[in-house]
Amino acid sequence: MRQHSIGMDDEALRDGLDRAGDWIREYFAQPEAHRVMPAVVPGQIAAMLPETAPEEGVPFDEIFADFERIVVPGTTHWNHPRFFAYFATSSAPAAIVAEALAATLDVKAMLWRTSPAATELEEVMMRWMRRLLDLPPQWTGVIYDTASIAGFTVLAAARDALGLQIRERGMSGRDLPALRIYITGETHSHVEKAAIALGVGQENVVRVACDDAYRMRPEALRAAVDADEKAEMRPLAVVATVGTTSTTSVDPVAAIAEVTRERNIWLHVDAAYAGPAAIIPEFRWMLDGVELADSLVLNPHKWMFVPMDLSVLFLKDESIVRRAFSLVPEYLTTPEAGVVNYMDYGLQLGRRFRALKLWFVLRHFGAEGIREQLRRHIALAQEFASWVSVEPGWEVMAPHPLSVVCFRYAPAELDETQRDAFNAEILHAVNATGEVFLSHTKVDGRYALRLAIGNLRTQRADVEHAWNLLKREALRMKPR
Numbered sequence: 001m002r003q004h005s006i007g008m009d010d011e012a013l014r015d016g017l018d019r020a021g022d023w024i025r026e027y028f029a030q031p032e033a034h035r036v037m038p039a040v041v042p043g044q045i046a047a048m049l050p051e052t053a054p055e056e057g058v059p060f061d062e063i064f065a066d067f068e069r070i071v072v073p074g075t076t077h078w079n080h081p082r083f084f085a086y087f088a089t090s091s092a093p094a095a096i097v098a099e100a101l102a103a104t105l106d107v108k109a110m111l112w113r114t115s116p117a118a119t120e121l122e123e124v125m126m127r128w129m130r131r132l133l134d135l136p137p138q139w140t141g142v143i144y145d146t147a148s149i150a151g152f153t154v155l156a157a158a159r160d161a162l163g164l165q166i167r168e169r170g171m172s173g174r175d176l177p178a179l180r181i182y183i184t185g186e187t188h189s190h191v192e193k194a195a196i197a198l199g200v201g202q203e204n205v206v207r208v209a210c211d212d213a214y215r216m217r218p219e220a221l222r223a224a225v226d227a228d229e230k231a232e233m234r235p236l237a238v239v240a241t242v243g244t245t246s247t248t249s250v251d252p253v254a255a256i257a258e259v260t261r262e263r264n265i266w267l268h269v270d271a272a273y274a275g276p277a278a279i280i281p282e283f284r285w286m287l288d289g290v291e292l293a294d295s296l297v298l299n300p301h302k303w304m305f306v307p308m309d310l311s312v313l314f315l316k317d318e319s320i321v322r323r324a325f326s327l328v329p330e331y332l333t334t335p336e337a338g339v340v341n342y343m344d345y346g347l348q349l350g351r352r353f354r355a356l357k358l359w360f361v362l363r364h365f366g367a368e369g370i371r372e373q374l375r376r377h378i379a380l381a382q383e384f385a386s387w388v389s390v391e392p393g394w395e396v397m398a399p400h401p402l403s404v405v406c407f408r409y410a411p412a413e414l415d416e417t418q419r420d421a422f423n424a425e426i427l428h429a430v431n432a433t434g435e436v437f438l439s440h441t442k443v444d445g446r447y448a449l450r451l452a453i454g455n456l457r458t459q460r461a462d463v464e465h466a467w468n469l470l471k472r473e474a475l476r477m478k479p480r
């Protein structure tokens with residue numbers, strides 16, 4: 001009876017785990033067996049699946065066979081060593097095991113009492129991360145799913161901290177000044193989405209000018225704030241980025257913080273991608289001045305080998321976030337005093353036990369093991385940039401301080417419009433091989449190819465392979 005209701009008896013569970021374990025080991029042993037980007041067209045996967053859920057349970061073997069038949073070939077393989085698109089990432093094996101254990105415990109880490117170990121492990125992991133990043137000792141950290149949600153949460157808290165009683169009275173039907181958020185043209189789009197969701201409005205997201213290395217110009221920020229205050233608008237927050245999404249440029253946090261302190265504006269530092277590199281002493285400069293900010297986000301799920309999702313938000317004063325979000329109905333009141341109840345730190349009630357995988361990764365690699373990998377990625381990207389810069393007809397398009405390079409094929413005989421179109425064709429051709437996967441962006445309005453290194457399994461030969469493919473396809477398709 002019990003067997004039927006659980007769905008898997010002891011032996012079947014062991015077989016299932018063995019099967020998944022074997023599959024995972026084979027997957028990592030032979031990543032080249034898969035195309036990086038699958039050869040599927042939109043709708044193809046859905047067409048292989050029935051429109052309705054089965055009425056009767058299906059044997060595990062059949063489900064697993066369909067995983068291999070439908071899901072695996074229909075997946076873009078982020079764990080492939082030749083995945084160079086967006087921000088390349090990878091899951092450390094230790095974290096994969098932790099994810100299975102977290103799913104087994106399946107706690108909802110919203111109250112201390114629903115999850116004492118998850119809550120306290122999260123608190124300790126945040127202290128470990130704070131020390132690794134050399135942040136002020138009074139700062140505290142909270143784990144969110146993504147940098148976008150962490151960003152939304154701090155902007156909501158910053159809005160609440162303006163003293164306009166928005167929590168109580170809302171924003172509609174009253175006379176409020178326009179609330180302004182300052183970013184640059186390089187800032188990640190989640191800030192604008194947060195402005196939409198928070199009732200700030202897209203028109204009140206101010207794009208401050210950048211210098212020629214795509215970094216926010218602090219004097220332009222000061223001028224923008226001055227102009228807005230003169231027009232009786234109300235600055236809500238400045239978002240500085242350490243490692244922008246397109247070129248990985250690093251905004252000058254210390255100089256920006258001078259402006260935000262002077263004007264008493266919330267400063268959020270978005271280091272979603274580059275933040276993990278700040279645990280390397282020679283890259284800590286990227287966060288210089290962060291102690292003057294109000295919040296900082298970084299994503300171990302981007303560049304610290306923790307599988308999606310795990311984003312870390314540090315706060316100078318966490319009580320501001322709690323004030324914005326804490327709302328405790330009777331059924332969630334608890335007798336424990338002096339404990340953290342993580343439901344108080346955002347919209348979400350139930351939360352995953354994310355700290356477990358971070359704990360496994362930090363202990364398994366050790367900080368030095370992580371630094372070694374990040375240094376290796378940065379060195380590979382620098383070497384790739386050096387190949388591009390000496391190759392006739394090719395050029396690097398932006399400074400590349402970390403593990404991402406923006407570049408293009410720009411022979412003299414093509415004008416700018418033709419270069420844009422031709423590089424898009426090159427990208428399409430190399431990705432169509434299934435051997436590598438790169439993405440693109442725009443740099444100064446021009447189409448750029450973008451190679452990002454961040455996978456544990458990426459070797460020099462993989463980067464060389466990508467470079468050879470790019471050159472081969474450019475030559476093959478070259479307009480004559």
Ligand SMILES: Cc1ncc(COP(=O)(O)O)c(C=O)c1O
Nearest residue numbers: 146147148188243244245270272
């Ligand atoms: C600088 C920056 N901030 C935020 C994000 C959003 O990250 P997430 O997917 O965790 O919301 C990204 C994603 O690439 C990013 O590059």
